[in-house]
Amino acid sequence: FKFMNGYIVPIDYSQENIRVEEENGVLHAYTTGDLIYNLNKKVIQDGDKNNLYFYGATTAAQKYLVPNRTETKRYTLEYTDTILNKEQTLYSIDNVYYLVENYTELDGLLDDKLNDTLNNAILLWSANEIK
Numbered sequence: 647f648k649f650m651n652g653y654i655v656p657i658d659y660s661q662e663n664i665r666v667e668e669e670n671g672v673l674h675a676y677t678t679g680d681l682i683y684n685l686n687k688k689v690i691q692d693g694d695k696n697n698l699y700f701y702g703a704t705t706a707a708q709k710y711l712v713p714n715r716t717e718t719k720r721y722t723l724e725y726t727d728t729i730l731n732k733e734q735t736l737y738s739i740d741n742v743y744y745l746v747e748n749y750t751e752l753d754g755l756l757d758d759k760l761n762d763t764l765n766n767a768i769l770l771w772s773a774n775e776i777k
Contacts, residue, residue: 650707654684657702657709659744659768664702666723666742666771673698673723673739673771678716680704685721689739690764696738698723699767701745740774743767 687700
């Protein structure tokens with residue numbers, strides 16, 4: 647029981663189970679099937695663009711012992727950062743990507759590995775596509 651609830655596994659991407667939408671200026675990720683136990687996100691600047699990269703993970707028990715889950719859950723993707731213990735800064739996000747591999751610590755990746763990771767990410771939402 648402890649292993650199944652403590653072992654964290656990545657949520658695989660598919661168009662059917664993960665999507666991103668903007669509602670009233672706030673970005674939300676929606677998952678169908680897997681419940682996100684751990685949502686990891688990071689904003690990386692690329693020129694004048696702020697790209698938010700995220701991935702979700704769940705417990706082995708949720709993934710393997712609760713089959714055929716059809717419930718859709720919503721998770722807020724707002725990104726804030728505390729700088730020198732001052733109030734939080736909200737980033738204006740231009741693009742949202744889903745990372746297709748399991749990364750426990752994005753900040754710990756070396757430049758080459760980070761670049762490979764970002765190049766394999768899947769674009770789910772872009773401010774340029776909003777009408």
